[in-house]
Amino acid sequence: MYRYLTALLLGFLMLGGTPAEAREPAAPPVSDLAGRVAELIGEQLRRDRIPGAVVTVVAGGKTVLSEGYGLAEVSGQRPMDPGTALFAASEAKMFTAVAAAQLITSGRIDPDADVNRYLSDFQIEDTFPGEPVTMNHLLTHTAGFDSDYVGFNSETGTGIQSLGENLAEKQPKRVRAPGRTMAYDNYGVALAGHLVEEVSGKPFDRYLADHVFGPLGMDDSTVTQPTPPAIAAKLAGGYRPDGTDYVAAKGQHGPWTPTGAGAIMTAADMGRFMTALLEGDSRLGDGVAELVTRQHFTADERVPGIAYLMVEGEHGEARTVTKDGDLPGFHHETALVPEHGVGVYVGFNGDGVADAAFHDAKTVRDTVLDHLLPAKAPSRPGAVPGDMSSFEGTYRASATSEYSLAKVTALTTPVTVEAVGGTGIRTSGVSIDPAKDVQEWTHVGAGEFAELDGTGRLVFDRHGNLVSTSGPEAMTYVPLAWYQNPTAHLVLFGLGGVGLLTGLLWFPIAALIRRKRGESTTTGRKVCGIVTWSTCAVGAGFLAGFFTLVADGNAMNETILVGSPLLTVLPYLPSAMLVTLLAMLAFTVVGPVRKWWNRWQAIGYVALTLATVAFLGVCVYYNLLAIGDTVSPGGFHAS
16 A cells, blocks of 8 residues: 555665655656657557547656647647647546545545545435445445446536436445445546535535646636636547548536546646646645555555556556546546656547547557656566466456446456466456457466466456456456356347347248138237237347447447437337237247147247247346336436
8 A cells, every 4th residue: 555655765765865856867768759659649540540639748847748649620620739628538537536635635534434424415325234435435446336327428518417416316226345346436436526525615616626727727627517618619529430531429528527527628737737646746735646646455465456546557667557538539548657757648539440549548658658668578477387277257347237228238248267278367358458359378376367478467366356457447357157147148149139030020921921822810829920020020129229329339339428319219129028028928838729830830939939038038137128127327218
């Protein structure tokens, strides 16, 4: 927990000076950095069809690079520059962390106290008696709330519900005891911002303006909605590729401003903010920067953990704290290296092809750090034999929702582990790098692994959870039982879909054949055919709508955030199928008794019924139905 302070103290003792002086001998070289960054970003903008980008680099207490690249606005061909305003997305969580830390260091918030002590308008449910949610939990993504974000955002900043009212209305279930597992949690961050409001007596946007943006001279940053006109005039457009053109992305506003909804900043302002954190700027308050950037939780002592809403990482032997931020049309990355006084901010105003901007920002970050702080290749520890089969299985992200539509993301994003001989494992789905979907790891002892062709580390903690430095921020992976395996569910879903589409075609064809042959049929068999064909038609409609939603990943991200009529209607289709399935189950018994079919027809009907059961079973498990508690307050119904 005190690793950062220890590093500074050691530097002081070894070099005989202040912490700032201890960094001077390792002052990073900045020559040629601008050209290297410009070349890299120029290639990314062309290749991935992103309109523009900004980069700010600070070192030694000053800005050493701050440049814009490409376009801020496609239609008017307005160039991007460091003063261009961008929607901040989750970068705003760093502002929330500072605001909370200010109230903690001033003694107005006890970080280990029950948050209900500070809430006057609603209370957090006491799901785990004796284990209340605290501010420390909120700022380390360990509060244990279920994850739901469907339909929470808005296309404009007008008519936004107040933060407190929305949090009370949308309070999710607590699915994990607090302080046990790191799982990225937007509700928890929004709640932390509301605690700032409650304790300070100021709206969140006003608090940041008075205590963070104002003191640091961040004059073009705000979380006020609607956006103030002076800042709105500097705002870049956010885009996604559409054929040979661009489409303006929507959905950047919403009530959860502490998480980034509606928040706006500039690259120039981010330079001021990074410098303040790296230099321990007293304008933020005594001890605030140190509190925000030191470790507060780790899933396992063998891997980096999390500071306040910024995750720890490593660049060579240096400790980093980073924060990424993503909203439709805007993607960011911020990295601080406190030991060397270096900070990097990267921002894009386009999603890019296949959401490429998310990883492009990290590539720029790493390029800058490699240039300023060349890292030695990691030493290769010897392989330690062991029972690798004990780690095999399928895992799921800890932030996977249990009660909302968002659970469906687990259907297509499983993490798998398989043994490779007696000294290694192979994983798929862990890395955020699209070029490293499959990784191989060498066992170095006690459930700890080193990446075979990289710098990543991976451990299995005492609960059997998988924790990796290669994965998304603030995420662990929990082992699944055989019946929870998403791959098996996907097979069942696919077989069910094939069965429904087959039935959709077969019943009209069979009816035409019977009519051509002049065969008569009973009323009961006619009803059976109509009900079964209707079930297949509704299922086919659901599949068509589902694949329409997921066909364009960038557009899907926007739709999930802001909702749509299609997203609202879809869950009612499988819900209706549950009713007709009951009739189909009855027909599987009645049909053979009344001799509606021959032997092969009866077998086919039973197979179709079982396919429908499999299809709806997957829908139920992944909350794709609008019934009961399978849809949380912010689920399908929000549009």
